[in-house]
Amino acid sequence: MHTPSIMVVLGNRPQFIKHAAFQRAWDARQPDMQLRVVDTGQHYNYELAGIFLDELRIPAPDHSLAVGSASHAEQLARMLVPLEELMMRTRPTSVVVYGDTNSTLGGALAAAKLNIPVAHIEAGLRSYDMHMPEELNRVLVDHASSLLYCPTQLAVDNLTNEGIAGEHVSMVGDVMADIAMAIAPAADAQWERLRAHLDLPERGQFALCTIHRAGNTEPDALREVIACLEAAGIPVVMPIHPRTEAMAERAGLHVDLASIPNVRLIPPLGYVDLAACVRAASCVMTDSGGLQKEAYIHGTPCITLRDTTEWAETVTSGMNVLVGRDAQKTSDAVIAAMSSDMGDRIAQRRDVYGDGHAAGRIVDSLVEHARHASHFAL
Ligand code: UD1
DSSP, X not given: OOOOEEEEEEOSHHHHHHHXXXXXXXXXXXXXSEEEEEEOOSOOSGGGTHHHHHXXXXXXXXXXXXXXXXXXXXHHXXXXXXXXXXXXXXXXXXXXXXXXXXXXXXXXHHHHHTTOOEEEETTTOOOOOTTSHHHXXXXXXXXXXXXXXXXXXXXXXXXXXXXXXSTTEEEOOOHHHHHHHHHHHHHHHHHHHHHHHHTOOOTTSOEEEEOOOHHHHSHHHHHHHHHHHHHTOSOEEEEOOHHHHHHHHHTTOHHHHHTOXXXXXXXXXXXXXXXXXXXXXXXXXXXXXXXXXXXXXXXXXXXXXXXXXXXXXXXXXXXXXEOTTOHHHHHHHHHHHTSHHHHHHHHHOOOTTOSSOHHHHHHXXXXXXXXXXXXXXX
């Protein structure tokens, strides 16, 4: 007899983290179904992929497609054929995808074309900036999905505005919040060891910065980002993403970046180490979506080097400010982040990203959906 299965398609850094929450909830419930995990291989460096499997104790994926880096079309094309072949062979009851990357779109497209229900975790987010590859991925994947798991009420509202509503849309909370809350004590426990190991500034004496978005790593944009880092006026610790490093080298800007007096470049960090830095920093400077939200959850003010965000609640709470690539706004935002007003905002922030049990709700719903589907298949 064919054992019902759920397929998860993932492939890059934030997805390994989201999957850790899913896997924990799955293991806690031990449903009578198979979980098959496919890694597209979009991220292949140990520090962007393998480290998260090891650190968050996620079992090795069942299938690895090794698509690697390429243009958007080529990266997507390389994953679609083997994904289709795998899905046709294993006929999962549903295919789970996370977030907004090319691996999300690849998994959703391959499944939807085979009429296999797509379950989108982190559905309904919108930055309303269609120039971002991630925004295009979000919109396309939501419109191809049969089960939409939204992290917030705003995400549900965004979908309603696009005509996507009904029982298949649910507000479950945020899976990244599940993991962030679960590892916070471990992150605090390892801060002093990490600080000594990397010779970092004292707690509350630095900004933590990550930059990797396509829109910020083009040469002209990167020059403006460098000016913002200089303008921060406090020590900046920057774990550097391989994309940013490669783009800086190609544009001849690596020396400029590495020689900013207040900036300390360090290799990319594992998940718990990064959380330790977020919790110890006086503010976060980033263009990452996930990090804006993690900063909010950990109670650290955020300065976002973008003009838009898909995590609007962080901005309306007053804990996140969008500065684009404006050096003056960055400098003002760092001063505001260190003010006593900010302390009040941090203390008063609400649990907009859920109670830490989003993944459990998703697994229960998927298992229920699979039971229903197999009942009708009998
Ligand atoms: C991707 C996602 C982004 C997510 C980010 C997390 C898309 C469109 N973007 O961006 O939403 O926030 O992952 O990190 O899917 N590279 C390496 N080693 C690797 C992976 C990438 O050196 O293991 C470098 C290569 O120079 C590559 C570049 O990064 O060309 C871009 O990689 P890609 O996966 O296309 O996008 P990210 O910028 O990582």
